[in-house]
């Protein structure tokens with residue numbers, strides 16, 4: 001649960017800070033206030049360059065959607081702002097259900113055409129080529145009009161769609177998208193001056209820059225399938241280790257046979273389950289995906305007894321975890337479990353991590369030799 005809400009934390013902080021800053025932005029020295037209108041454009045430029053660099057077409061479209069009123073000059077006319085708000089919030093919500101397909105391709109052209117249509121739509125409403133005056137009548141003598149009702153209906157649907165996408169995927173894109181929709185509503189309905197508008201819009205561009213930087217981190221350091229830190233993160237962790245540390249290697253038993261019986265997809269499911277057990281039970285160790293069906297646990301300050309107890313818990317939790325897989329023979333879902341062998345090496349004084357890793361591998365080999373589903377250890381030289 002904390003992991004789920006963790007994805008919302010930074011976007012929420014950016015939104016709250018920007019709302020707070022927008023209340024006091026008028027107190028800034030005049031020189032600062034004079035450069036404020038340029039800030040959203042500069043930050044949007046940075047966000048678009050990063051989106052291009054990381055091949056994130058959806059973020060490019062999102063930033064353009066945010067910029068529309070700024071680009072087409074906008075006005076204070078309620079009708080055009082309302083038209084812009086509903087359609088852009090809805091488009092942001094729709095992006096949540098569209099696959100990321102990169103920057104330069106036919107999909108990007110389609111999406112750009114879509115944004116162009118939105119700009120034309122807002123322009124037409126602003127110029128009164130399209131009028132919604134007939135909706136400005138009270139709903140059954142209630143204190144709001146049909147256009148208010150439609151506006152809030154559109155906004156609530158957009159928020160619900162985005163919230164649902166975020167709940168299902170629990171990723172930073174949907175969390176940031178949800179906050180962007182809320183921010184668009186705040187910008188359009190509650191910002192009263194140009195500087196407030198520019199502050200809130202700049203914060204939105206900052207939010208997407210933050211997202212892209214997090215994405216670059218994720219792509220470089222996290223394993224896509226298991227969501228555990230990968231080999232690069234492990235190498236960096238190993239460099240920073242000093243004394244009294246331990247490294248454990250965890251290897252799923254007879255995994256080739258499992259793959260051959262149930263298929264590679266079901267094998268992936270098992271690896272995700274093993275990674276989940278490692279996340280849940282390996283503290284104070286830190287879990288990494290070493291590669292294939294092998295995982296590494298790093299204990300920065302290790303007491304032999306404590307590490308052994310943790311590894312025993314990890315081994316048992318992997319053995320007990322039931323994974324639902326499709327049995328190709330019976331053609332129905334069945335519950336299976338796998339076991340894992342573990343080898344752990346405790347560092348001797350001054351021993352380099354690659355050597356400890358090698359000893360952990362040898363200890364793992366012993367576990368396999370002795371019949372698998374067990375923990376073997378390699379103690380430091382002085383013990």
Ligand SMILES: Nc1nc2c(ncn2[C@@H]2O[C@H](COP(=O)(O)OP(=O)(O)OP(=O)(O)O)[C@@H](O)[C@H]2O)c(=O)[nH]1
Nearest residue numbers: 251252253254255256257259264265267268292293
């Ligand atoms: N599904 C899936 N399989 C993988 C992945 N990475 C490696 N494998 C498979 O893991 C299997 C590893 O097999 P082996 O190294 O022979 O070991 P094992 O069958 O687990 O046998 P022991 O380690 O001796 O118990 C190979 O068949 C790989 O194809 C992956 O990401 N997903």
